Amino acid sequence: MTETPPREDPRPDGLRSAPSLILVHTGDGKGKSSSAFGVMLRAVAAGWKVAVLQFIKSGDWAVGEEKIGRQLGVDWWALGEGFTWDTANPDHDREVARAAWAKARAVIEAGKHRLVVLDEITYLLTWGWIPIDEVLEVLRARPQGVNIICTGRDAPGELIGLADTVTEMRSIKHAYDSGIRAKRGIDY
Amino acid sequence: MTETPPREDPRPDGLRSAPSLILVHTGDGKGKSSSAFGVMLRAVAAGWKVAVLQFIKSGDWAVGEEKIGRQLGVDWWALGEGFTWDTANPDHDREVARAAWAKARAVIEAGKHRLVVLDEITYLLTWGWIPIDEVLEVLRARPQGVNIICTGRDAPGELIGLADTVTEMRSIKHAYDSGIRAKRGIDY
Numbered sequence A, B: 001m002t003e004t005p006p007r008e009d010p011r012p013d014g015l016r017s018a019p020s021l022i023l024v025h026t027g028d029g030k031g032k033s034s035s036a037f038g039v040m041l042r043a044v045a046a047g048w049k050v051a052v053l054q055f056i057k058s059g060d061w062a063v064g065e066e067k068i069g070r071q072l073g074v075d076w077w078a079l080g081e082g083f084t085w086d087t088a089n090p091d092h093d094r095e096v097a098r099a100a101w102a103k104a105r106a107v108i109e110a111g112k113h114r115l116v117v118l119d120e121i122t123y124l125l126t127w128g129w130i131p132i133d134e135v136l137e138v139l140r141a142r143p144q145g146v147n148i149i150c151t152g153r154d155a156p157g158e159l160i161g162l163a164d165t166v167t168e169m170r171s172i173k174h175a176y177d178s179g180i181r182a183k184r185g186i187d188y
Helices: A032-045 A063-071 A090-110 A121-126 A132-140 A157-162 B032-045 B063-071 B090-110 B121-126 B132-140 B157-162
Strands: A022-026 A050-054 A075-078 A115-119 A147-151 A165-173 B022-026 B050-054 B075-078 B115-119 B147-151 B165-173
Touching: A022 A032, A022 A157, A032 A050, A032 A063, A032 A115, A032 A147, A032 A165, A032 B032, A032 B063, A050 A063, A050 A090, A063 A075, A063 B032, A075 A090, A090 A115, A090 A121, A090 A132, A121 A132, A121 A147, A132 A157, B022 B032, B022 B157, B032 B050, B032 B063, B032 B115, B032 B147, B032 B165, B050 B063, B050 B090, B063 B075, B075 B090, B090 B115, B090 B121, B090 B132, B121 B132, B121 B147, B132 B157
Parallel strands: A022 A147, A022 A165, A050 A075, A050 A115, A115 A147, B022 B147, B022 B165, B050 B075, B050 B115, B115 B147
Antiparallel strands: A165 B165
């Protein structure tokens, strides 16, 4: 607990600049995607070209963020739209996942965006729908100056190991637990 | 660890709608303010009037977010600009803090904004610069339909108790620790 205002910058001396960073937002709490969209604002304000690739279509699907992002000139791909979640035909969803990753890989390797957001990519890794070794290799070998943010629960240890900065969003309490419905404008 | 894709919505049945919510983003990790700005995007996309009040001016001061926020029609007050951090004259900074809180209180009580972001307000509470009882009472008695997001480390227990949803951003690893400088476009 900080009880008095800080008087000095607590960051270490002798820092070096990295050409680009890999960030991971994981955990069971809110704010993994939202904070990626907040960083997107920063990057847009800095004049960067930004790409957002969304891997999962869910109840929290970021329709509002997509609308504003596009207005701001962000290239936006809603890649999770094709999932059927049909247990009778699991191969279809694996194909959709592989095609989504192929698109993301192409965007990263093209090197035209200084920020690439891989929103909710961790689920595809956890479910084994896309190959983690290939994802790690593409991130590691990315063109200089391409920053990446990966979001989603249960980020694999290898991805955490590769990342520069990893934040866990932990749910301390949630309105759902008190029986309150998700709220448009706040939750989605 | 989720090892198979979910087939059902895990949220409880019989949810009720709340007229508005109080969210808290706390913890030592990144993303507390960024995710508030992400929610701001959602609210703007939903057609809401949004206010952001920033209580601390720091190295991470959100110049880019402010620029884009204003472009999007967000009312934005950078209230922490007046702090001197002068140990020889601590009363000055207390006065700045009290004036900043008076502004925030007026914005909340006016009820004209459906989302009010109180960015980094927790520090002023922790340092005793503004009265927690008054802040809690203003939040509790806010006009119906005014949603609030409070951000900052070390959120007081009373604020966590009042909030509907609280997320702790935990730093798992940080580029600083590897000697990498904060990066414009990503960190500020």
